[in-house]
Amino acid sequence: MNRSNFMAPVLAACGLLVIVAGLMLWLFLPTLDLRLFEAARLASDGGLVIAFTRLGGFAVLAPVALAVTGWLLVRRRTAEAIWLFATILSGRLAVEGLKLLFERTRPPLSGRLDMVTSWSFPSAHAANTMLTLLALAILARRPAFLPFAVALACVMGWTRIALGVHWPGDVLGGLGFGMIWTGLATRWLPERAHYSPD
Numbered sequence: 001m002n003r004s005n006f007m008a009p010v011l012a013a014c015g016l017l018v019i020v021a022g023l024m025l026w027l028f029l030p031t032l033d034l035r036l037f038e039a040a041r042l043a044s045d046g047g048l049v050i051a052f053t054r055l056g057g058f059a060v061l062a063p064v065a066l067a068v069t070g071w072l073l074v075r076r077r078t079a080e081a082i083w084l085f086a087t088i089l090s091g092r093l094a095v096e097g098l099k100l101l102f103e104r105t106r107p108p109l110s111g112r113l114d115m116v117t118s119w120s121f122p123s124a125h126a127a128n129t130m131l132t133l134l135a136l137a138i139l140a141r142r143p144a145f146l147p148f149a150v151a152l153a154c155v156m157g158w159t160r161i162a163l164g165v166h167w168p169g170d171v172l173g174g175l176g177f178g179m180i181w182t183g184l185a186t187r188w189l190p191e192r193a194h195y196s197p198d
Contacts, residue, residue, distance in 0.1 A: 011183025019176025122173030130178025
């Protein structure tokens with residue numbers, strides 16, 4: 001069995017475990033969620049962290065995704081371009097839908113170093129960074145890029161806690177969602193984008 005055959009269930013299973021951990025923190029271990037939040041949160045001066053967290057926002061990720069989609073279209077890799085665009089757009093919309101479904105309140109305003117107004121669970125920054133980077137890594141057909149994508153998304157998730165705008169459970173929920181969504185989308189990955197067997 002090559003990588004492409006088990007990538008979908010592995011990503012989905014890992015994502016499910018992570019999102020369940022996030023829900024557990026929120027619903028059953030709120031004291032631990034609060035302690036982790038306090039331990040990771042910056043007290044002041046989040047300038048560099050704010051600059052980094054912007055990289056996971058719509059203003060950066062959307063143009064990157066559109067640029068890669070355009071490049072794929074120019075290269076006549078239309079099926080891959082559609083897959084990438086559909087995976088990222090549908091994932092972003094689904095995250096916003098989940099926020100409306102769960103309606104979790106964000107941490108107190110007094111401790112925030114960044115201003116946001118949407119609901120808290122799951123973290124859209126964490127989810128969108130995870131699914132965008134994973135989708136790009138999969139299209140690149142470079143297995144070594146996958147751990148890098150996951151690690152970078154985790155750092156992005158930490159910035160949301162450090163800035164006081166998300167609970168740890170929210171970040172885990174976002175990271176898990178990004179893995180699940182990309183894992184499921186991988187089942188429809190065009191043949192040309194599959195990893196080559198070893």
